[in-house]
Amino acid sequence: MRPVYNFEPQYRVTMLTREDWSKATLAPPAIKGLVWFTDGSKMSEGTGTGVYGQSVGRRLSFSLGRYATVFQAEIYAILACAY
DSSP states (O other), X not given: OOOOOOOSOSOOXXXXXXXXXXXXXXXXXXXXXXOXXXXXXXXXXXXEEEEEETTTTEEEEEEEESSOOHHHHHHHHHHHHHO
């Protein structure tokens, strides 16, 4: 039996613009499926990341130490969502 590969993504990423957020009344448009928000930030005591799963009601936050960058924090948050 020959393996068959399907490279079509089973997900969709929606990036709202500033105008989309300002036009919205209370919340972003309703989207079917999982909705996650990420935040990677640098503070004086270190770098941290957080994720919030709107559809599953899950909140996670991680401290990544003093030397992590904001980019690394965002990537870690995306990986946490995917997991």
